[in-house]
Amino acid sequence: MVFKIQLLLLVTIILTACGKSTQECAEESLIGEWRVTQIYESRSIIENGVQIDQSQTTYDNTSGHFSFTNDMMQYVYTTTTSISSEQGYSLVTTKENSGFTRVNVFTIKGDDEDFRVRFGDQTSDAHEDAEEISLEQSLTSDTLMVDRYIDLVRE
Secondary structure, three states, X not given: OHHHHHHHXXXXXXXXXOOOOHHHHXXXXXXXXXXXXXXXXXXXXXXXXXXXXXXXXXXXXOOEEEEEOOOEEEEEEEOOOEEEEEEEEEEEEEEEEEOOEEEEEEEEEEOOOEEEEEEOOOOOOOOOOOXXXXXXXXXXXXXXXXXXXXXXEEO
16 A cells, blocks of 8 residues: 555656646747737936936727747837737746746747737746736936836637
8 A cells, every 4th residue: 555655656756757847838828829818018208317207108908919929029019109020039948046936937028129028917937838927128318218018819
């Protein structure tokens, strides 16, 4: 009886240890076609290092599309202008402190642009087979700072 329990425990450990890594699951989950559902932008005008104006806009009825393959991302969406790109990318996973624990942080490192990725409800396994993601992007120049949040659903 003890031998059967030990054998069952050993098999369970082996099966769970041979699963896919967080990185592999997140990469597989990202690949596919995504439809933009909402875009939120916060724009700040900066003069001499001081913020002099700020505006916030939510685009609820925007059209847009993101497509990810193993190594390329292509997207087109509209805010105040039409934005499109096709570029190579890699998905990078790092750890970040969040209260008393460390959580996974996923970042798309593109040839031209980077996005922080938030999978689904952001629970510890949300990166597995995600149907919703949010992309966050911060763009800064000498006189303008734009923070953009893009919500996507799998097509």
